[in-house]
Amino acid sequence: MKHSFLLLLIFSVSFSFAQTEQEKIVEDFKPSSVNQPGKEFPKVNSEGRVRVQIEAPKANKVQLDIGGVKYDLEKNKEGVWLGESAPQDEGFHYYQLNIDGASVPDPGSKYYYGAGRWGSGIEIPAGDKEFYALKDVPHGNVSENLYFSEITQQWRRNFVYTPPGYFENLEKRYPVLYLQHGSYEDETGWSSQGHANLILDNLIASGDAEPMIIVMDNGYAYKPEDLEKAGENRPMSSFEEVLINEVIPKIDNKFRTISNRENRAIAGLSMGASHTMSIIMNNLDHFSYYGGFSGTANFPGNKKLDADTFLNGAFSNAEDIEEKLNMIFMSLGTKEAEIFFKTVNEFRDMLEKQDIDYTFYSSPDTAHEWLTWRRSLYQYAQLLFN
C-alpha cells in the first residue's frame, strides 16, 4: 500500500469537460517555460490555463489530459486542434494529449519521468518562483554517477549535486543530504522537475543554507530472488539495504563527504517520505536529520498511532529521539488530498503525545505536486547542518 501514493492521482477522470466559459478566457497566453526549443505551444495564461495545439488533420477527437480532467480540443480548417484547460494550480504538472484514444506526449513540451512514464510537463509560473530560478549566482554541478549493485545485481545510478566550489576547493569536505523521489518517479525527478540544484545554489549564495552534497538515487530496488517470488505482485523493496550498504559507502569513497551521522540527512517526498522515515529510524547511527514531504511512514493513515508499536516502537522514548535526531521535518500542501492530511496529522498527534519536537511546513495552495516539494526542500535545507 505504501507504494501507491501517487496512483491516486495518476488515473485521469475520463470525461469531457465542456468549455462553457470560453468567453471569459484571458488572452495573454505565453509559451510554457519548459517547451522544447523553438516550440510555441503549449502556452499558459495569467489564469493558469494551459492551451495546447497539435496538427492532426484526420483525427476524430483530440483532448488535453491534465489534472485528472480531459478537455476537448477544437479543429480548425487547417486540421490543427486547439484548446485549453481550466485554470491550474501554480507549479509543475504532468499532462498528456489524447488523440483518438491514444494517450501520447505533447510534441511541444519537454519530457519528465513521473506517473510511471516519460511524458509532458508544464510549468504554471508561481508567485514565489524566484527561489528555484536559474539566477546569477555560483552554480553547483549535477553528476550522473553509475554503480553496480551487488544486492540487486543491476547497474544503477544516482545524480549527485556538488555545491559551488566543490571542483576548485579540493581541501573542503561537505555534509550530505540523501533525497528521494516519490511513487512512479525516479532518480531524475529532484534535479529535473524538482530543481534541487537551483534551490541549493540560491540558498547557498544568500548564506541561508550550508554548502552540501545531495545524492538522489532510485527508491525502487529489488533482489532477483524477490522479483521472482513476487510474480505479478510488488516485490519487497531492498532500497534500505542498497542505500546503507552500497550507496553511502560508494558516495563516501568517491566524494569529499563528512562521513558521520551529524553530517548526514535524509528526506523524501510521498513514497520517499515513507521509506526514508523507516530507513532513518532503523539507522540512527547513519543519519541525524529527517525530512518527510507530503507523507509519513503510516500512509495511508487510517488509525491512531501507538508509539509503542509503530515502526517497532522507534518513537516510544522521547529522550532517546531528542538525543539521536537533530530534526524531524514534515510538510504538506494545503490542497493535498484528505488521505495525506489524515496520515501526517496522525503521525503529528503521536509525536505531540510523546512530547517529541518537530518542524512542520505548510505549502500554500499546492497539491501533491512538485511546487509543494520544491518549497519543502527550500525550507528543509535551511535547517540542515547548522
Place this chain on the structure above:
Amino acid sequence: MKHSFLLLLIFSVSFSFAQTEQEKIVEDFKPSSVNQPGKEFPKVNSEGRVRVQIEAPKANKVQLDIGGVKYDLEKNKEGVWLGESAPQDEGFHYYQLNIDGASVPDPGSKYYYGAGRWGSGIEIPAGDKEFYALKDVPHGNVSENLYFSEITQQWRRNFVYTPPGYFENLEKRYPVLYLQHGSYEDETGWSSQGHANLILDNLIASGDAEPMIIVMDNGYAYKPEDLEKAGENRPMSSFEEVLINEVIPKIDNKFRTISNRENRAIAGLSMGASHTMSIIMNNLDHFSYYGGFSGTANFPGNKKLDADTFLNGAFSNAEDIEEKLNMIFMSLGTKEAEIFFKTVNEFRDMLEKQDIDYTFYSSPDTAHEWLTWRRSLYQYAQLLFN
C-alpha cells in the same frame, strides 16, 4: 548551408509502405533496449525490424515513421494498432508515430534530442555493441555544468565527462577533448545516444585510451544583435567565440585540466565536424588534434578545393600543418549519402595534393547516424594524447 547536414534526413518521405512480405517476418522480437521502464513495445527482431504497438481505438490511420518511410499499422478488435518496419541498419535511429496525421513520440520509448525535437529513439543491436556497452569497469561521471555567456547573454550548459578516478585522485590533471554534436542536435547527444562516457570508460579500462576530460557543449550560440539582424534567416553563429573566450577558460578554471594545445583536442560530427575544423584552423594555439566525423568544412562539397584559398589558406603550408597539428582524423559511414562522400573526398584530395598526413576511418554498413559516430569516437579517442 553548413547548418543543413541533417535536414536531408529529417523530412520523411510521406508515402505508405505496403507490407507485402508479412509472411517472411522473423518472430523473435524483443523489447528495445531503450524502452521506458516496464514497457514491452517497441520491439526489435533479429532482422532489425521495429515493431510498435499503440492503443488508439478511435483512430483512422496509425503509422510508424522511421528511416524516412511511413509504415501503416493494423488495428485489432481491442483498438490496438500493431505493425513493423522493414529491416533497419544496426545502431540508433530516431523515429515517431503518426496518429491520424499527428506526428508524436511513441509512449513506449525513451526520448532523445535530435532532428530538432525531443522524440523517440530505438536501438538495433549492433554486432560490435560491446565497445559502447555498460560494463563492469570503473566509470567516469557526466556532470551538467551551467554557465552564463556574456557573449550570447544567456545561460548555457555543457556536459563534462570526468574519467574514472577524477574525484579521488586530486593531484592528477587531464587532457581535454571538446566534442560537438550535429545539426538539430544539442549538448545532450554525445552522452545520451552517443554513449561517449561508456566508450571512454571501456577504452580507459583496457588501456587503449588516455584518461581524458570530455566537454560537450551546444554548437548553437547567437549574440542578441545577430539574432535581431537575422530575422527569419539563420543568424551568424558565435560558437567559436563562446568556446575560445568563455567555455575553455571556465573549464580550465573549474576542472583539473592540462591547459595547453598539446593536451587539447576538438572533434565533431556532421555540422560539428565542419564547425570544429574552422575553429581549430583559426586557433592552432589552442588545439593540436582534429576529428571530423561525417563531415568537413567544405560541406556541401561541390567543387575542387584550392589549398591556397580554402579556409583562408589554412592548409596551404604542409610543413606548418605537420608542426602545428598532431592529427587530422576523418570518418564516414559506408552507407552515408553521396553528398558526404563528395565533401570529405574533396577535402582528402586536397590534403593528399598538399602531402598532408591524415587518418581516415570507414564505418561499415552505417549511414549518417549515431553508430557511425560512436565508432568514430572509439577510433579517434585511441589516437589522442599519446
